[in-house]
Amino acid sequence: MTRIRVIPVLLVQNGGLVKTVKFKKPIYVGDPLNTVKLFNDKEVDEIAVFDISATPNNRPPDFTLIAELAGECFMPLTYGGGITSLEDIRKLFNLGVEKVAINSAAVNDRKLISSAASMFGNQSIVISIDVRINLFGKHRVYSHNGSKNTGYDPVNFAVEMEQSGAGELFINSIDRDGTYMGYDLNLIEKIANAVQVPVIVCGGASSVTDFGKAVLKGASAVAAGSLFVFHGIHKAVLVNFPSQEILKEKLYSIKSF
Amino acid sequence: MIAIVDYGVGNLSSIKNMLKKVGAESIITKDISVIKSARKLILPGIGSFDYCVSKLNESGCKETLISQVCDSKIPVLGICVGLQLMGKSSEEGKLQGLGWIDAACVKFKFPNSDLLKIPHMGWGNVFFRKESKLLLNMYPDPRFYFVHSYHLECEDPGDVLLTAHYGYDFACAIEKENIYGVQFHPEKSHKFGMKLIENFVRL
Secondary structure (H helix, E strand, C coil): CCCEEEEEEEEEEECEEEEECCCCCEEECCCHHHHHHHHHHHHCCCCCEEECHHHHHCCCCCCCHHHHHHHHHHCEEEEECCCCHHHHHHHHHCCCEEEEEECHHHCCCCCHCCCCCCCCCHHEEEEEEEEECCCCCCEEEEEEECEEEECCCCCHHHHHHHHCCEEEEEEEECCCCCCCCCHHHHHHHHHHHHHHCEEECCCCCCCCHHHHHHHHCCCCCECCCHHHEECCCCCECCCCCCHHHHHHCCCCCCCCC | CEEEEECCCCCCCCHHHHHHCCCCCCEEEHHHHHHCCCCEEECCCCHHHHHHHHHHHCCCHHHHHHHHHHCCCEEEEEEECCCHHCEECCCCCCCCCCCCCEEEEECCCCCCCCCCCCCCEEEEEECCCCCCCHHHCCCCCCCEEEEEEEEECCCCCHEEEEEEEEEEEEEEEEECCEEEEEEHHHHHHHHHHHHHHHHHHHH
């Protein structure tokens, strides 16, 4: 039995928690601190909090909020959003964050990645890569919360990020965000085959079965947003997480080492 | 008072948070007089082995730490690289460890390296190798959060408290007299870590 990390992803926008569809139409789903406490009580493996309003507004991380969240997380916490300097990263680790996710800054500032990795250890540096399929059917990396096309091919970009010192890659499919269409398995397979570091997949999960499919394509960990905050066809807000029994039966059993 | 030894590495507030959660007072410090008066010590560690050894050497509190643990027999809990420092050496570096345990740190090696990623990052079940007050009333099916590329190999199997499995079984917790160490992160391991930390506080 191999435990696969299952990671709820929470999106913060202007201090509240939201969930998007294809990175748009944010729906308010609750208070961040309260929601983190609920996930903590459910003993989730890890939690990722992304402040999606930081970079688009040229704003640094909300350190006060993050300190409160870290105080309630008795599991690893990844934070992303608005990180542009080593000082930001140092502050986040001092607050009790385990890993930082860098997205927009990674596009222009490889030095930030390599310096952060050598200073804090690459296991704590996650590069978050948002991917959209363009009109010609090609995968492209987007930054600034999905608003800027960087022109990069995600596989090449992933390899470059690994070489710069990324300890993990968090791959998010913009086209599948909030759609329950399942993960972009083709993309995961290509990236996982190209790098050695763990690949976390996000965007489109509708069930534990989707998690298993991604793991068989090479994902080391699986993440989801809507699946863990909504319930039923009317998408009522309800924090939920699969039980250990279900994970053991349907996920941990698919790969054994 | 529990002293979390601050020799300049790692993320110490998570450990302090967990101690607070179980109702224990703690202080993050490298002050010699505080370390001397502490009832318990926590030795954290993150990053490379040599980096941690050299930071500890430079900290000015290493001798005090050694005398508190080896002469005064104050209980100490090493976490992650803090545990690795308790051994004699590591494949990761050239510097000497504290040598409190007859053990050396080795890198994970797998015959088929494609199957398992290094570092070992994620949750793992642990298996009891002996009785210990540190594991008193532990919840069933205990699991802990790991992030590491190296693990300890003990010369005396009697020092091994817990093992975990990643490719093969390895020692993930040790106990020798007043010396305790865990490779995983109890401060990030929900009720399992909370119970272990609570037990350490109550030793």
